[in-house]
Amino acid sequence: MQSLGGIRSWPATYRATTASMTTTTESMRKVAQVVTVAGSDSGAGAGIQADIKVCSARGVYCASVITAVTAQNTHGVQSVHLLPPEFVSEQLKSVLSDLQIDVVKTGMLPSPEIVDVLLQSLSEYPVRALVVDPVMVSTSGHVLAGSSILSIFRERLLPVADIITPNVKEAAALLGGGVRIQTVAQMRSAAKSLHDMGPRFVLVKGGDLPDSSDSVDVYFDGKEFHELHSPRITTRNTHGTGCTLASCIAAELAKGSNMLSAVKVAKRFVDSALNYSKDIVIGSGMQGPFDHFLRLKKKDLRQSTFNPDDLFLYAVTDSRMNKKWNRSIVDAVKAAIEGGATIIQLREKEAETREFLEEAKSCVEICRSNGVCLLINDRVDIALACDADGVHVGQSDMPVDLVRSLLGPDKIIGVSCKTEEQAHQAWKDGADYIGSGGVFPTNTKANNRTIGLDGLKEVCKASKLPVVAIGGIGISNAESVMRIDEPNLKGVAVVSALFDQQCVLTQAKKLHKTLRESKREQQ
Ligand SMILES: Nc1ncnc2c1ncn2[C@@H]1O[C@H](COP(=O)(O)OP(=O)(O)O)[C@@H](O)[C@H]1O
Numbered sequence: 142m143q144s145l146g147g148i149r150s151w152p153a154t155y156r157a158t159t160a161s162m163t164t165t166t167e168s169m170r171k172v173a174q175v176v177t178v179a180g181s182d183s184g185a186g187a188g189i190q191a192d193i194k195v196c197s198a199r200g201v202y203c204a205s206v207i208t209a210v211t212a213q214n215t216h217g218v219q220s221v222h223l224l225p226p227e228f229v230s231e232q233l234k235s236v237l238s239d240l241q242i243d244v245v246k247t248g249m250l251p252s253p254e255i256v257d258v259l260l261q262s263l264s265e266y267p268v269r270a271l272v273v274d275p276v277m278v279s280t281s282g283h284v285l286a287g288s289s290i291l292s293i294f295r296e297r298l299l300p301v302a303d304i305i306t307p308n309v310k311e312a313a314a315l316l317g318g319g320v321r322i323q324t325v326a327q328m329r330s331a332a333k334s335l336h337d338m339g340p341r342f343v344l345v346k347g348g349d350l351p352d353s354s355d356s357v358d359v360y361f362d363g364k365e366f367h368e369l370h371s372p373r374i375t376t377r378n379t380h381g382t383g384c385t386l387a388s389c390i391a392a393e394l395a396k397g398s399n400m401l402s403a404v405k406v407a408k409r410f411v412d413s414a415l416n417y418s419k420d421i422v423i424g425s426g427m428q429g430p431f432d433h434f435l436r437l438k439k440k441d442l443r444q445s446t447f448n449p450d451d452l453f454l455y456a457v458t459d460s461r462m463n464k465k466w467n468r469s470i471v472d473a474v475k476a477a478i479e480g481g482a483t484i485i486q487l488r489e490k491e492a493e494t495r496e497f498l499e500e501a502k503s504c505v506e507i508c509r510s511n512g513v514c515l516l517i518n519d520r521v522d523i524a525l526a527c528d529a530d531g532v533h534v535g536q537s538d539m540p541v542d543l544v545r546s547l548l549g550p551d552k553i554i555g556v557s558c559k560t561e562e563q564a565h566q567a568w569k570d571g572a573d574y575i576g577s578g579g580v581f582p583t584n585t586k587a588n589n590r591t592i593g594l595d596g597l598k599e600v601c602k603a604s605k606l607p608v609v610a611i612g613g614i615g616i617s618n619a620e621s622v623m624r625i626d627e628p629n630l631k632g633v634a635v636v637s638a639l640f641d642q643q644c645v646l647t648q649a650k651k652l653h654k655t656l657r658e659s660k661r662e663q664q
Pocket residue numbers: 280307308309346347348349356357358371372373374375376379381382383384386408411412415
């Protein structure tokens with residue numbers, strides 16, 4: 142059997158397909174694409190579902206050709222239903238004749254007939270690389286592809302594979318003859334024998350190697366061995382590690398990586414995902430899935446709902462003032478919340494990053510336990526690292542649309558605006574609220590133009606977003622601000638009025654009372 146071309150070359154037919162796309166223009170971008178030819182796992186920890194998650198997490202598009210449907214959960218595989226080979230062939234044709242697939246990755250190939258239609262499709266539609274994960278038995282011990290596939294694997298599939306990624310049991314089955322693989326030395330020897338069967342690269346995975354404190358995979362390129370070590374993670378959530386590793390290799394190859402780099406990245410990806418997910422609980426069985434996006438634990442319902450009324454009493458911290466009054470940011474935030482602050486912003490222009498991050502983490506905890514949102518001024522990196530609820534930026538900070546792309550759709554983004562144009566732009570760029578000022582002269586901010594109550598009114602009228610007034614506002618003038626009576630003016634933001642004071646708690650309480658009274662008057 143001839144090689145499919147492999148990752149060394151870019152087959153002529155592939156170039157032709159791309160060139161003949163009638164809709165392609167200069168401005169349209171080709172994206173890296175993988176197709177996984179594998180089984181469906183109803184529990185979504187392994188198989189097709191894992192493959193799509195991995196590729197998405199790695200920024201690669203993933204099409205799916207389903208070979209079998211399994212009824213499966215964290216206890217094991219309850220039932221398997223094979224798809225007819227003709228229908229697998231139809232799916233392959235649909236995908237390969239249309240999408241610009243870079244890499245084919247195979248998982249569960251449950252019958253020789255299905256392997257045969259795959260090989261036929263691949264010779265008709267060559268791709269840049271073929272990654273074969275020779276799935277045979279699930280972690281729970283259920284046979285997913287029996288010994289009937291061994292001969293076609295050995296004789297026809299392995300010789301055209303760019304890489305094969307058997308676990309120790311699969312490597313032994315492919316080699317046959319009662320081979321046992323229980324040590325790294327035996328893994329090396331198995332990798333070499335498997336390489337002789339024709340694949341360009343072999344990765345023997347050691348996730349199931351007995352008595353090993355490290356999780357060791359052995360990579361062989363025909364000349365040299367590489368041992369990839371990582372500490373073994375103690376967790377029940379290892380269902381789908383093999384599928385994930387192979388799909389990640391496919392995704393990296395699709396992006397243009399060479400084989401060894403792809404394998405190293407994939408190993409690190411599995412490692413990070415397992416580490417992150419080691420204590421999550423999904424299902425009641427022994428083989429839990431893990432979290433490919435490293436996001437599940439962070440989901441906090443509060444984060445996704447910004448309520449404009451939270452802008453009512455907006456407390457903005459200032460490091461100089463806290464220093465002057467000899468209090469920590471954490472104490473300042475606690476007191477402000479206790480006094481009635483409805484949202485907090487950490488504005489620590491001079492702080493050292495490491496120290497600021499620690500303080501921000503503590504403040505996130507306090508705010509979350511009180512149901513108050515916490516935003517970080519300007520520092521998107523700190524906001525991401527401490528999982529704050531959002532960021533407030535000024536006109537010369539990072540543009541709002543870029544902040545949005547970094548923080549994602551759930552986080553709150555506020556932007557300072559002095560003019561109608563800026564207010565329009567904030568709306569277009571995806572901000573959640575506008576901070577408008579300085580309403581009154583202030584010495585918190587040097588060289589800051591005062592826009593006055595008239596300027597504030599103009600911004601409110603022009604803005605489709607809720608507005609919070611800022612700049613020189615305190616107990617004595619808060620009422621005059623609220624009296625401009627614009628429906629989208631939701632509250633006031635204060636710095637000195639709370640934090641340049643002996644007792645933050647008392648001042649917060651007083652200001653909250655003043656705001657409540659002025660609101661009542663307007664109703
Ligand atoms: N407990 C673990 N800690 C760290 N890495 C692991 C663990 N279990 C598996 N791996 C890694 O996950 C990948 C898949 O390996 P393995 O579990 O052997 O494959 P399969 O899922 O096909 O049986 C390998 O890179 C392996 O080293």
